[in-house]
Amino acid sequence: MDLFYTLDLNNKNYSYKYQAIYQFLKEIILEGRVEVGTRLPSSREMAAKYGVNRNTIKQVYEMLYADGYVSTLEGSGTFVAYSPQKLRLMERSNKSIQLSDWAMRIPTKEQSKTQKGKINFNGAGFAPNLRHFPIDDWKKTLYQATRELNFLADVDDYDLQGLIPLREAIAAFLHRTRGMNVNPQNIVIINGVMQGIGILSHLLINKGDQVVVEEPSFQSIQANFTTAGATLIHAPVEPNGFEVSNWDSRLIYVTPSHQFPTGRVMRLEERLKLLQWAKEHNAIIIEDDYDSEFQRKGRPIEPLKVLDFEDRVVYLGTFAKNILPALRIGYAILPQDLIPTFLKARNLYGEYTTSIIEQMAAAIFIKTGKLEQHLRRMKRNYSQKYQVFQDSLSQYNLDTFEWVDTNAGLHLFGSWKYSKEEYLLFEQACAKNGVSWQSSDYYFTNPPLKPTVIFGFSHLSEEDIQFGIKTMSEVFKNLNIGKN
Known part of the structure; x- marks a missing residue:
């Protein structure tokens, strides 16, 4: 019987004492520390031992009974009714779940993770700038x-x-x-x-x-x-x-x-x-x-x-x-x-x-009209950032990608002008200098021979866009790409 009185009610894991007592009794039953048929202390004994109201213990016993861990016999008391042997019968086998043909057709192609820099032209680039x-x-x-x-x-x-x-x-x-x-x-x-x-x-x-x-x-x-x-x-x-x-x-x-x-x-x-x-x-x-x-x-x-x-x-x-x-x-x-x-x-x-x-x-x-008012503001905001992007390309003479000219959207698509090997060197060097972007190869079934990229700009400040292009230009010049 002493086993039933080893709970420390000062444990702060539970907000209420009845929860702590219930979890304690359930655990010793599940762990097989008491045999089926063992009589639990009376509600009066348990209440006196733990210094709680007798109704609290009655509530705990009712919860255990409802969950099938104990049985009651009128006039005789409350008895353990659950054996861990039942649990062992339900132990997990090594058999895998049989999936449908539909589930087996779900593609597994995943987008490769790019190294994130301080100026990340990928980031939330295809999503709106929620700060506005x-x-x-x-x-x-x-x-x-x-x-x-x-x-x-x-x-x-x-x-x-x-x-x-x-x-x-x-x-x-x-x-x-x-x-x-x-x-x-x-x-x-x-x-x-x-x-x-x-x-x-x-x-x-x-x-x-x-x-x-x-x-x-x-x-x-x-x-x-x-x-x-x-x-x-x-x-x-x-x-x-x-x-x-x-x-x-x-x-x-x-x-x-x-x-x-x-x-x-x-x-x-x-x-x-x-x-x-x-x-x-x-x-x-x-x-x-x-x-x-x-x-x-x-x-x-x-x-x-x-x-x-x-x-x-x-x-x-x-x-x-x-x-x-x-x-x-x-x-x-x-x-x-x-x-x-x-x-x-x-x-x-x-x-x-x-x-x-x-x-x-x-x-x-x-x-x-709140939506259209918001869209007008964001169009101006995104247009300014797009223009800063274009002006920075000219200002820092960054001639690395052939950009697709478009009047809409939150990103730019570009094709690398030089060899694939030079692109990998450029991408890695830019990442080391804190500037990163997303390759668009993931969106192709058969990626083109020349690498293609997506640059999002909506989430960046105008200063970050300018600094990112400047950094890329400096990296490009230092690598002497296209001059060999």
Whole structure:
């Protein structure tokens, strides 16, 4: 019996004494330190020993009984009912979990980690600079949203396509800023673009189907398609444009307004050819418009969806870059015939999407003009940083990469001008001097002979951009690249 009284109640691991006593008794039973059938001290004895209320011990015994560690016999007491032998029968075997064919198709390609320097042109380079986000305005919007959700108590059902005020706000926003005429009934709110891609992969791909993707492009998108059983056709984004071929496919994924990662813009004639191909092959085009709101010059380019008179384009958009990444609100503009099946598939994983309060807040943020006001500020901010980047290249005569000229986005894509061996020397030397960036080889299936890179600038100060380019220029000169 002395074993039951060896607990030190001064142990600070538990907030309440009943928790400490329960865990102590459970452990000695699980460890086999008491045999099945052993009678526990009466609640009166235990309470006296530990200086606690008798009801506390009764509560502990009731918890042990509920969990199956003890049994009770009226008039006789409480007895140990659990043997560690039962636990040994459940010991883990060496057999691995049998995974599905779908799980085995998940690609394992991982992005190589780059050495981070003091001036890191990779960093959060493809994400917005949150230091400039009007967080006070957003908090006020959230407070207003909570006041405007009283209607939920008066309706029987929540619209599974998403909050109608948000869908109406998105339709109006896209009309003002992108020239799109969108019916709110064709918009479905999703938890970001990747959820939309995942659902579409299951709906539109059978094992062995061919799916066309840009080369280079997002590896995570490609992984969704191949995991669904697709064979990928890589359509190169050539220096002279995107060439539409007679692909044997019913699905293509493109980023026409600002191709990732090259930054190229699909020309009108290319868009028309792509739409004609989709018509002839009864195919669906997934258009990912991931960051083209950040146009440095003029109005954002009209999406491919504007030309979609056949209703063959699925347009995916997100607020991850223009409001908050953690908000996880995206939207899909779907062909009418696809909406019911899309919702059924989405609902297999849960009928509800992003928090209703956050959806309402996003609707208010858009309707009151706060979003467009924020975008105007950020366009000026990013344009200034882009210009500092370009001016620094000229000022310090850094002629290392052939840059793709683009008017949108938060990064620049460049091709190295010299040998691969010289590039590796340059990259390593720059890293030692505190400047790093990201290789874009990860986004290629067959990387080009000349290394290509992505330089993000949105997260850096103008001074850091200038200092980074200056450092790179000094390193380049010291290595005497291209002079041998």
